[in-house]
Amino acid sequence: MADPLAFVEAGLACCALESTACRAGLGPKVDAAGEVRGTVFVVAGTVTHAMAPAIRARYDALDGPVTVVAFGACATTGGPYWDSYAVVPGVGEVLPVDVVVPGCPPRPEALRAALADLPTPSSGPVDS
Numbered sequence: 001m002a003d004p005l006a007f008v009e010a011g012l013a014c015c016a017l018e019s020t021a022c023r024a025g026l027g028p029k030v031d032a033a034g035e036v037r038g039t040v041f042v043v044a045g046t047v048t049h050a051m052a053p054a055i056r057a058r059y060d061a062l063d064g065p066v067t068v069v070a071f072g073a074c075a076t077t078g079g080p081y082w083d084s085y086a087v088v089p090g091v092g093e094v095l096p097v098d099v100v101v102p103g104c105p106p107r108p109e110a111l112r113a114a115l116a117d118l119p120t121p122s123s124g125p126v127d128s
């Protein structure tokens, strides 16, 4: 990653094991002045309608530039539960997504690769 970034994770289902494995050893990264210069918000797992407001609230509470990563098929499209009455067909229905990591589940290395090639973060939480 070019800039120091904080890593915030919404681990919701099986994909969370993979994203957490990626997170191990990353930790919040700060610059020489001790400032976190951006946040990566990783949504990993199945987003239910019941959980969606909490995920949105967590996103809205983040300060500064935020890059949202939808990690895995469920977070991206609802995955194998895409037509379930209880499942949101992708976290993009709830907040703006910048990066998609495909797979069911993706491997931790896939998230590391995505983090190494992030787009410029948006200026902060926005209305979706």
Ligand code: SF4
Binding pocket: 013, 014, 015, 016, 044, 045, 046, 072, 073, 074, 075, 079, 080, 103, 104, 105, 106
């Ligand atoms: S994409 Fe697959 S591994 Fe990931 S949360 Fe959904 S069912 Fe589980």
